[in-house]
Amino acid sequence: MIDGKKVLFSGMQATGNLTLGNYLGALKNWVSLADEYECFYSVVDLHSLTVRQDPAELRQRARKLLTLYIAAGLDPEKNCIYYQSHVSGHTELAWILDCFTYMGELNRMTQFKDKSAKHADNINAGLFTYPVLMAADILLYQADVVPVGKDQLQHLEITRDIAQRFNAIYGDVFTIPEAYLGKAGAKIMSLQEPDKKMSKSDENPNASIYLMDDPDTIMRKFKRAVTDSEGCVRYREEQPGISNLMDIYGACTGKTSEEIEKEFEGKGYGDFKQAVGEAVVDTLRPLQQRVEEISKDKAFLDSVIKENAIKASYYSNKTLRKVQKKVGLPEKIR
Numbered sequence: 001m002i003d004g005k006k007v008l009f010s011g012m013q014a015t016g017n018l019t020l021g022n023y024l025g026a027l028k029n030w031v032s033l034a035d036e037y038e039c040f041y042s043v044v045d046l047h048s049l050t051v052r053q054d055p056a057e058l059r060q061r062a063r064k065l066l067t068l069y070i071a072a073g074l075d076p077e078k079n080c081i082y083y084q085s086h087v088s089g090h091t092e093l094a095w096i097l098d099c100f101t102y103m104g105e106l107n108r109m110t111q112f113k114d115k116s117a118k119h120a121d122n123i124n125a126g127l128f129t130y131p132v133l134m135a136a137d138i139l140l141y142q143a144d145v146v147p148v149g150k151d152q153l154q155h156l157e158i159t160r161d162i163a164q165r166f167n168a169i170y171g172d173v174f175t176i177p178e179a180y181l182g183k184a185g186a187k188i189m190s191l192q193e194p195d196k197k198m199s200k201s202d203e204n205p206n207a208s209i210y211l212m213d214d215p216d217t218i219m220r221k222f223k224r225a226v227t228d229s230e231g232c233v234r235y236r237e238e239q240p241g242i243s244n245l246m247d248i249y250g251a252c253t254g255k256t257s258e259e260i261e262k263e264f265e266g267k268g269y270g271d272f273k274q275a276v277g278e279a280v281v282d283t284l285r286p287l288q289q290r291v292e293e294i295s296k297d298k299a300f301l302d303s304v305i306k307e308n309a310i311k312a313s314y315y316s317n318k319t320l321r322k323v324q325k326k327v328g329l330p331e332k333i334r
């Protein structure tokens with residue numbers, strides 16, 4: 001609890017360009033949470049190092065992601081938006097938690113298995129202990145809730161296991177966090193393979209709408225989106241491509257699937273795709289404008305980065321000191 005509010009923590013990696021899936025499934029829904037929770041949103045740049053990065057590109061992407069957080073509507077006065085690497089407590093706690101995590105547990109992580117298959121030439125120790133750094137992120141702020149996608153539930157589960165194990169030995173040190181799953185249907189699928197989720201690491205650029213795509217590109221990608229030969233706009237399992245476009249249209253316009261079915265009754269896929277494209281362009285335009293504006297204000301961004309790192313360090317240090325004391329590390333002479 002901070003000032004009588006429950007604590008919420010989430011993070012995103014600055015790898016790749018954010019997609020419409022990241023926005024509709026995560027960012028957009030985060031905006032309304034600040035009233036109810038004390039929110040920490042980190043750009044988890046240390047996690048990004050688990051796969052090889054171009055240094056200049058990583059720096060640029062991390063700043064872009066932080067800008068996007070703000071442009072999407074996260075008020076940096078109410079939400080603590082910061083770089084993970086600016087708060088040293090994350091790695092300090094991660095080391096201690098490493099000593100309370102078993103190899104067997106980490107070996108079971110499906111993300112580790114997937115990523116090692118994908119980067120077979122660089123299966124580094126950081127990739128293996130990735131979930132422990134994530135546990136440190138969450139536990140450092142005594143987070144009660146963690147909004148994540150389904151793919152991250154296994155990491156949240158190991159976080160809870162580590163916290164419970166630690167608490168069982170040393171008393172109630174950590175809050176046990178709960179997953180906060182967004183609204184159902186918020187999973188946006190690939191425009192090219194509608195049975196796969198839209199993902200920023202997809203190699204086919206036509207599969208995803210990137211948040212910074214220009215209107216022509218957006219319209220073209222929707223025109224090429226994979227559908228089916230049914231010829232009707234209906235929300236059902238046999239039509240995953242159309243259902244996905246309906247989800248996107250609904251998320252951008254607030255219309256329900258029944259309303260959308262009615263609106264496009266007797267109309268062809270061409271008309272429907274045109275409407276979806278326009279709705280997405282209208283949704284992203286203000287976001288893109290805000291990104292432009294905020295990016296130009298270097299002093300503002302720098303002060304957000306600085307102030308929020310100080311705020312995050314303050315809360316994280318409280319937990320870290322407690323943990324260090326519990327495990328028997330000698331107190332610093334101040």
Ligand code: ATP
Pocket residue numbers: 012013015016019021022023024025026147148149150186187188189197198199200201202
């Ligand atoms: P990568 O391709 O690098 O694994 P990603 O695009 O899958 O990345 P993450 O960085 O894993 O995205 O996730 C960031 C946040 O966006 C998470 O909360 C996740 O649940 C959400 N998210 C990612 N993709 C989608 C999607 N297609 N639909 C809805 N939400 C999504």
Ligand code: LTN
Pocket residue numbers: 009010011012013044047133134137138146147148152155
């Ligand atoms: N692993 C997450 C990103 C992440 C995270 C976190 C999410 C790192 N630390 C802490 C929630 C809480 C991902 O790949 N989406």
